[in-house]
Amino acid sequence: NAGVTQTPKFQVLKTGQSMTLQCAQDMNHEYMSWYRQDPGMGLRLIHYSVGAGITDQGEVPNGYNVSRSTTEDFPLRLLSAAPSQTSVYFCASSYSGGWGANVLTFGAGSRLTVL
């Protein structure tokens, strides 16, 4: 089992460029989410999805788009990259979302630098 796979692991962008961070899971999890981790800030929720075709905003959604066309994939799009989006991004999934016990399985992370 691969678990949660994120690509790319590293990316450097120029301000204003757009890109997509890919996330795929093979555990048939309904719930998927994106977090960003910044020094001294912990993990903050960007967007989440409780199933195919359903997405919603988390704590810090501005500047990011998501879609969920399949159960397996949950890409995160940066529309016009800004230096403030320099961060490490983690995709996570679980069988259930906020309801009941929630144990997230995380990907290895994607480190993004915006110049």
Next chain:
Amino acid sequence: DQQVKQNSPSLSVQEGRISILNCDYTNSMFDYFLWYKKYPAEGPTFLISISSIKDKNEDGRFTVFLNKSAKHLSLHIVPSQPGDSAVYFCAAINSGGGADGLTFGKGTHLIIQP
């Protein structure tokens, strides 16, 4: 306003001794708490959890204690081993409150010294 607080950014403990990591929360609706461990260049991995109906949960060397009246939980690692050196995140959720996921603290970097 930070709802889950880990006030110690780092903690240094000698190998073989007890490590105690602390976490405070402000939202009284949180009813499930988790600890995640993170090594550099890896994603966080689930370590141990506790429901608000309990005040203690053990798993091998790891024990989590919950004090609801104080809105405080702690993770005890006994004995501490070099492989325990990592960043530990406390997380909380209102399991009946919707799908907006876990709220994480800022993390505590545990360093186990030989």
